[in-house]
Amino acid sequence: ETGVTQSPTHLIKTRGQQVTLRCSSQSGHNTVSWYQQALGQGPQFIFQYYREEENGRGNFPPRFSGLQFPNYSSELNVNALELDDSALYLCASSLGHRGDTGELFFGEGSRLTVL
Amino acid sequence: QKEVEQDPGPLSVPEGAIVSLNCTYSNSAFQYFMWYRQYSRKGPELLMYTYSSGNKEDGRFTAQVDKSSKYISLFIRDSQPSDSATYLCAMSARRRDDKIIFGKGTRLHILP
Numbered sequence: 540e541t542g543v544t545q546s547p548t549h550l551i552k553t554r555g556q557q558v559t560l561r562c563s564s565q566s567g568h569n570t571v572s573w574y575q576q577a578l579g580q581g582p583q584f585i586f587q588y589y590r591e592e593e594n595g596r597g598n599f600p601p602r603f604s605g606l607q608f609p610n611y612s613s614e615l616n617v618n619a620l621e622l623d624d625s626a627l628y629l630c631a632s633s634l635g636h637r638g639d640t641g642e643l644f645f646g647e648g649s650r651l652t653v654l
Numbered sequence: 655q656k657e658v659e660q661d662p663g664p665l666s667v668p669e670g671a672i673v674s675l676n677c678t679y680s681n682s683a684f685q686y687f688m689w690y691r692q693y694s695r696k697g698p699e700l701l702m703y704t705y706s707s708g709n710k711e712d713g714r715f716t717a718q719v720d721k722s723s724k725y726i727s728l729f730i731r732d733s734q735p736s737d738s739a740t741y742l743c744a745m746s747a748r749r750r751d752d753k754i755i756f757g758k759g760t761r762l763h764i765l766p
Contacts, residue, residue, distance in 0.1 A: 543697070570751060579662065580755030581742050582698065595753055629697055633751035642688075643751045645697030 543567055544648035545586050551652045552620050560615045560649045562630030569634065571613040572593070572643060573605060576627040588613055617651075625653045657681050660758070668765050673730040677743035677757045684745040684755075687719045689728045692740045692759065695763065701741075703750055733764045737751030750762050 552558050564571050569588045581635035584597035588607035597653045602618040611632070617624055627650050632644040660677045667673055674737045675689075686705055691699035703716045704726075711718045714731040726745075730737055740759040746752055 547756065572751065572752075574756075581658075581660070581744075581758050582754075583756070587763050597753065624663070631697075631751075640701070641750060642700045642755070645699065647695070647697050 545646040549650045557618045561614045564611045564632030567643050568632035572631045573615045574629040620653045655713050656755045657755050661705040662758045664761040666763040673733050675728040677726050686746045686750050688744040712752040735764045738764045
């Protein structure tokens with residue numbers, strides 16, 4: 540059983556550019572969540588996707604967008620990058636939607652540096 | 655006031671000591687209370703969760719939730735150097751995988 544995998548592991552962008560981060564969910568999981576973890580802070584919820592539809596969003600501007608594909612993998616896109624977007628971006632997968640669906644399984648993250 | 659408050663530490667204790675980690679929160683809607691452990695350059699992993707109030711024990715770890723005081727704790731007995739990590743308290747209102755609110759995390763060092 541493979542866990543959650545994310546790519547790339549590290550990347551450097553300049554202010555104003557766009558970035559796409561990718562995530563493969565754990566086998567059998569149909570829900571993907573994205574979190575942003577700034578240095579020295581806890582993860583902050585960006586949004587969640589369930590069966591290819593957005594299923595909740597945190598307090599992030601529209602330039603943060605996402606997709607979930609039929610195989611339940613996911614992308615996080617960030618447009619017009621700002622210096623404050625520098626962070627570890629964590630993808631997490633889980634099973635199901637209704638009731639208590641179990642825990643989140645996190646990947647190791649993609650570390651984004653914006654210069 | 656932040657929804658979840660957690661002292662970032664660092665906290666250094668000798669091997670074998672009992673460790674106490676704590677968080678306070680303000681949102682009465684929280685029903686799931688979780689503790690995640692995050693090693694350096696890794697993603698968080700769930701250690702324990704409690705639904706509503708009460709205590710839960712798993713090996714050397716005990717989680718406590720006091721909803722009347724909006725206060726949660728994690729105790730680690732017989733601490734080991736391998737327990738050195740950042741411990742994140744986390745809470746959610748609806749499900750264990752939905753819109754989790756994390757504390758800042760407490761950096762813990764267990765000294766051999």
